[in-house]
Structure formats: C-alpha cells, structure tokens
Amino acid sequence: MKSPAARKLTPQETEKLSGNCLTVKFKKGDSIIKQGTYSTNVVYLKRGLVKIHIEGPYRVQVVRIVRPPSYLGLPTTFGDKVNHYSVSAIEECEVCFIDITTFRTLLSTNSDFSNQILIELCKGELESYNKCVNRTQKQVRGKLADMLIDFSDNIFRADSFVLNITQEDIGNLVDASRESVSRVMTEFAKDGIIEMNGKSLTITDRPMLNNISRNG
Amino acid sequence: MKSPAARKLTPQETEKLSGNCLTVKFKKGDSIIKQGTYSTNVVYLKRGLVKIHIEGPYRVQVVRIVRPPSYLGLPTTFGDKVNHYSVSAIEECEVCFIDITTFRTLLSTNSDFSNQILIELCKGELESYNKCVNRTQKQVRGKLADMLIDFSDNIFRADSFVLNITQEDIGNLVDASRESVSRVMTEFAKDGIIEMNGKSLTITDRPMLNNISRNG
DNA sequence: GTAATAATGTGACATAAATCACAATAATAG
C-alpha cells in the first residue's frame, strides 16, 4: 500500500507522517479537493479511484483517473496557494490529508524521498503532454481505444472491469460529446472488440483496440 | 539572468555548476534536445527563445514556447531515460548543458534549490493542464487570442514583438491548420485587433483580444 | 541577382463530430 516515494521514508518518518495525518473516507461523488479553494494539504490516496477535473470555459475537463497508492494535489498545492483543479471520488475512497508543513519538512530532510517525488511529478507531466497530444489529434474512436487501454493496463490492470463513471464523464475525459461516446461504444461492442453489460466491461479483442488506438 | 531556482544556490555551488557545464550556442531551427535520444543533461537556457515539441500521431504538437532564464528538459530528463519531447531554437540561443549527476547532487544537498525546482515543475504542470483545456475546448479564434495574450504577457512582455515562427508552427501550437491560422490572423488585422507587417506584430486592441479569448 | 524553395492568402468542398430532439432504459428516493 506504499507508493514508491513513501518507501523511501525511514520508519520514524513514516511514524511521524501517520501521527500528523488525518484519515478520511469519501463516498462516490464526494469532492476531495475543490478547485478555487485554498490548497493547504497534500492528499495521500490509500484506497479507491478518483478523478482529477478542471472547470473549462464550456464544460468540465476530466484530466485523468488516478488509482491508489498515490499522492494527489502536489502540482496544485505547490504550484499555487489556490487549487487549480478538483479531485473527486468515483467510488468509495480512503485518503490521508497530510499537512503541507509536515510534507515540506520531509522533502527537505529526506533527499531520497524528495527525489522520488520529483520523478513522479516529472512522469505526471510527461503523461499529461502525451494525453493532450492524443486528445487533440485523434478522433473519437482512437481516443476511446486509448482510454480503454489505459484503464485496462494502468488503472484496473485487468481485461474486465467495472466502469463507475457515466458516459458524460467519459466524454469529458476523452473530449467528445456524450452522444459520440455512446455511438462509438456500441460500435465497439457490435464489432466484438468489447463486451458490455451494465457498468461492467470486458475487452475481448485487444489487438484490434491497439490498432484503432494507433490509426484512429 | 538567474532563474528563481538558481538564486537559491550558494556562490560555491554556482561556481561548481559553471565549472561542470558546457555553454553552447544554437542558431534558429537547431535541435537542442531531441525526442527519442537518451536524456543525460539538464539544459539551462540563458538567451534566446525555444519551442518544446512532441511528435504526435499525425503532426507535430508544439507544447509551448519558453523564454530564458529557464531549465529545460527537467520532466523528460527525470521522468525517463529517453527524451519524450524535443526542444529547438526558434532564434539564436545560448544554453548550458548541465550534467545530470551534478544537478542531482545540487538537488540532494540544497533543499531550497530542490524546493524551488519542485515549485517550477508544479507550475509547469498546472500550466500544461490549462493549456490543454483551452486547446481542446476553444475554437480557433479563441485559441489564437490566447496565444497572442500569452506571447504579449509572458514571452515577449510587450505589445509589439517579432514572431519568429511560421504559421504552420502557430497552427501546431494552438491545434489548428496553417490555413485557419492565416484566415483568423488576417481577420484580426482587418478588425483592428492586431497590426502585422512581415514578422512583426502589434496588439492594438487588447480588450477585444481578452474578450475573444473568453468567449471564442 | 536570379533561380529555387519556403511561406502565406483565399476560395471551394468535404467531413467528423457537435447539437438538437426525443424515446427508452436504469437508478434513486420517498
């Protein structure tokens, strides 16, 4: 249950962190970090999936889905006094609110830890560059294929999973309208690429999905 | 000429950095960091503008324009062994190649420095989130207005500046075709929002530009 | 200074996907 960064901490530091942090449960839909409010905490996600989302000029943009274990809100907490994005639970979640001062102390005293945090931030930025390129250059089929691959490989780590988000959310994640998402998903199902019943989804033709991701 | 992070260094550290770094000049169009090659250096941009760009599935995406002083390639150097994006000079540039080991040592010994680097990374990530939202949600007029405002406020810090990039580059920066860029720019000029002759451009109606950025 | 190449301007046309409209189904609350 420890993130790569958390593994760099000494037992004493881990102890200190646990003492200075507040564990809270959130249920589906609850807001964990809210855009526009003061950013005073780093959030450590222990259990449950969350979505990071930004209020765009016309609609909400879902930046990404994050699985535990992970630190949430680093860019928004260190980058500005005010949160630039929101984080919400998409299923029951358990998180730790870590006081920013405690976190800063750890960063300055444990260079292995701060190095690991730096690496994770860098990876996040690279990923966001890539996601943005895909979002702006591919068309809906390709973007949805990308999303399904990402879910299967990185978020759920399985070919079958339960999609706890609405098609509108999916649309906001891949930059497409709710209707287009619906159309393409049924198309995928008809073509035998995925199987859906209710909220659960199985990828049945992964090679084809890879192909659509590349050429769609 | 020092970045906020560089100001956190002690005179000895600055000395050590200068000793372990190689100053190189690049001319317009030259590649400073190349996507796909091994990432072994952090680059400190001393003089000249550069563009960060990524090879997308169909065309190049210009991620952003960066002005000195600035560290380049932090995400791509710390995030992976291989560069995930390219950096090219858009005018004559002077840069320092800093060996990654030297840079790592600085990070682990000077926590003020590493904290400042962390902050800059976070700001970069927030900015890239915002840029992506704008790119995907606004239409061409709005995106171009955004770009002009960004150039005027952050890059050139003046109402008049010389645009050393082609309309194709602009298109790749704001996600539009070269032709659309041409059409909208002449439209802006016709409407008295900007004045262009050759490569030099002046913003003449900033309020209108802000307005287009908000509603376009 | 002239040829060759690159960059820009503009019209006509094609097209992916948004929007609108409404029916059908699922989820939630009382």
Added chain:
DNA sequence: CTATTATTGTGATTTATGTCACATTATTAC
C-alpha cells in the same frame, strides 16, 4: 412499489474547421 430523476441510445441537422488546389509573396542559396 411507484414516481422521479439520471443515464443511455439513435436519428436528423448543423457547423467549424480541415483538406485540396492554386495564386502570390517572401526567403534562401548559388
């Protein structure tokens, strides 16, 4: 269990912008 609300499916229509084609103007190279 029924009513209400949220979510999904699907057709018809509209629209912003990409693509193609070609003329015009800069820029670069020899």
